[in-house]
Amino acid sequence: MADFPVRDAIKLPTLGKRKSRADEDSQRRMGGPIHQERHVKVICVGAGASGLLLAYKMQRHFENFELTIYEKNSEVSGTWWENKYPGCACDVPSHNYTWSFEPKKDWSAVYAGSGEIFEYFNSFAEKYRLQQYVKTSHQVVASNWDEQHSGWIVTAKDLKTxxxxxxxxxxLINAGGILNNWRWPAIPGLHDYKGTLLHTANWDDKVSLEGKHVGLIGNGSSGIQVLPTVQPKVSHITTFIREPTWVSPVQGLEQHVFTPQERNDFAQKPEILTDYRKKIETGLNGQFGLFLKDTTVNxxxxxxxxxxxxxxINDERLISKLIPEWSVGCRRLTPGVNYLETLTKPNVTVVYxxxxxxxxxxxxxxxxxxxxIDVLIxxxxxxxxxxxxxxxINPSGKNLQDEWAKEPKSYLGIAAADFPNYLIFLGPNCPIGNGPVLSAIELQADYMCKLIDHWQTHNIKTFSPKMEAVNDFIAHKNEFMKRTVWQDPCRSWYKSGEINAPITALWPGSTLHYIEALSDLRMEDYNVEYAGNRFSWLGNGYSQTELDPTADWAYYIREYDDGEWLSRSKRRKDLTKSGTIKSREAVSFTGKDADSSQSKL
Structure with missing residues (x-):
């Protein structure tokens, strides 16, 4: 058998005279192998959960890149560093408020407090050395498209200097979050108040509530958590409620402090913890029927x-005021640990x-x-x-703040038409309230990485979703929402705080539906502009494999067909381990089903 002179060093031709960046990129690609990875610089706004996950994903999957994350706070972890009000917690079971690949074994309870959640994300950043990408105390104040370099010029203010x-x-990636920019209520005379004024998202822990008459405005998630926490400390609390809301352990799990034995089993027996997490996640994913009108589960x-x-509640006057007439799920559901019971305590007055x-x-x-009142919360x-x-500001001078002033319209919750090379975590109409939210964030990060990889290995200058694709998506979304409880006449942040308005915060389907919808790039939905010839990525005729002396140059020769599935249905069945679950009961959130979600340790 003849020996072939393979694996010799491949000499790349010298580049010609540089003209524009597009010409330079095109010429460089002609001098290298197919899919040559050009350097990519990414700026991310925000180092909360989403920004940290992006840093992790890029660090794990990419080589020729630079990433800078601008974070306005002095610490990472976003909302979980900011929110320190009494009783602050997540309304998602703690073992499922983690990345799918990064469990935490020592949560104290089913619903963990904000301090523990901050520690989880902060420890995640430390474990993978993600702080190296973050500039804290830097707030992004402007971003303008730079036509000459086909990128973004970002202005950040150093909040220390x-x-x-x-x-x-x-x-440019926006990971600023949705529940992050807190606001005072639009009530006349608010700042005429001479007592102590507090907002839950800007809590001053130096303020003592002991023995004070406290006023509490709001019965959303924050108010529901604050009331039972501060009630034992104050002399009296008057809670002001303008609208009813559904309050119950709707996730299928009552609050429960894990015993030492349970925590030990979670730590020492990974299969027990995985089984427990899967059971809860299955329950969370199984609740989507709750949001569809006139279903059995609803x-x-x-x-x-x-x-x-x-x-x-056990009080007829309050029952008549506080139980809504609109459908369960029209507003975000909150477990409300001890909230309803607290409303009838002797030192609590409810003003409706x-x-x-x-x-x-x-x-x-x-x-x-x-x-x-002495203190107003x-x-x-x-x-x-x-x-x-x-x-x-995009290439035509339009400001996205103005474009989205009346109704934000995104492409699949992740991008905006006419704003090139700009991506969004938890953008309009993504599944922030449809089921498990962190799994949706992971999916968005993966989707962004695929787009970055596509930009890096092809001679793409700009990409942005087509306006017609956005309009078609919004039309589909609006038609779908007619079938849901979110369309009911309730005041909800799902509808920008309005009673009757387009539903801008939720995905038209379940979280699992979203994961499948974004599993592949639909480049046909994008306007793509190339740097030079669109096929310059073909390069000098050599493959990347031939440049790797450690690679198997005959990797496709094998004894049997073990290649990846080429149909979507086959890939889905393989990925989701179809056939491994023998039976599944219909998911409902009644009393008898609540305990079945918990692992028997």
Whole structure:
């Protein structure tokens, strides 16, 4: 057999005279092998959970890259560093509020507090040395498209010095979050109040509530967590509620502090923890029918929650005010540990209705009464309009803040038409309330990495979703939403705080549906502009394999066909281990099903 002179060094031809960046990229590619990876610079806004995951994914999957994450806080972990109010916790079971590949074995309870959650994400950053990519105390204040370099010029303010710095990138990613930009309530006279004014998302832990008469505005997730936590400490608390809401352990799990034996089993027997996490995740993924009108699970859950709320409130006047007429799930569901029971404590007054104004002493409500208080806590949420928190100017001079002022319209919750090389974590109409949210963030990070890889290995200059693709997606979304409980007349941040408005925060389907929808890039939905000849990525005729002296140059010769599946259905069945589950009962959230979600340790 003849010996072939293989694996010799391949000499790349010298580049000609440089002209434009596009010509330079095209010429460089002609001098290298197919899919030569060009350097990519990525800027990410925000080092919360999403930003940290992006850093992890890029560090794991890419080589020729630079990543800078600008974070306005002095620490990473975003909302879980910011929110420190009494009772602050996640309403997702703690063992499933982790990355799929990074379990935490020592959670204290089913619903963990914000301190523990911060520690999880902070430890994740430390374990994988992700802080090397982060510039803390730097707030992005502007971003402008640079036509000459086909990238973004990002302006960030150093919050310690007040100086502004400029940076350039090929791809800009916004991981600023949705429940992050807190706001005061729009109530006349708020800042005339002479007592102590607090917001749950900007908590001052130096303020003592001991022996004080406290006022609490809001019965969303934050208010529901604050009330039972501060009630034992204060002399009296007046909680102001303008609308009813559904409150119950709807995730299928009551609060439970893990025993030493349970924590030991989680730590020492990985299969027990994995089984426990899978059971909860299955339950979370199985709740989507709850959000569809007139389904069996929706009707059964409604009846169960009415029963539970009546038993826990046990006060006919409050029952008539606090149980909604609109469907279960129209607003985000909150477990509400001990919230309903606390409403009838002797030192709690419930004032139902609108606050007309705030005086120096307290709140004047539409019942004509003024309620004097020492400390006023505003649990009034966040700006959930999805507009970027900084001007984002595209090649034609349009600002995305203006384009999304009335109604944000994204491409699959991840990109915006006419804004090239710009991607968004948890953008409009992604599954932030449809099921497990961290699994959706992981999927978005993977999708972004695929786009970055496509940019890096092809001579792409810009990519952005086509306007017609965005319009078609929005039309499909609006039609689908007619079947859901979210369409009911409730005031929800899913609809930018309105009662009757387009649903801008949720995906038209389940989380598992979203994972399948974004499993592949649909480049036909994108406007793509190339740097030079679109086929320059073919290079000098050599493959990447031939440049690797350690690679098997006959890797496709084998004894049997073990190649990847070429049909979507086969790939899905293989990925999801189809056939391994023998039977599955219909998922409902009634009392008898709640305990079945928990692992028997």
């Amino acid at each position: 007040g100086l502004e710095v400029q940076d350039k990138c090929d791809i 009707n059964a859950t409604h009846d169960y929650m009415v029963q539970q709320m009546k038993e826990k 209705g609108e606050i007309e104004k705030i005086t120096e002493r307290g709140c004047v409500c539409d019942d004509g009464n003024e309620y004097p 505003c649990a009034t949420g966040f700006d959930t309009t999805f507009k970027p928190r900084f001007p984002l």
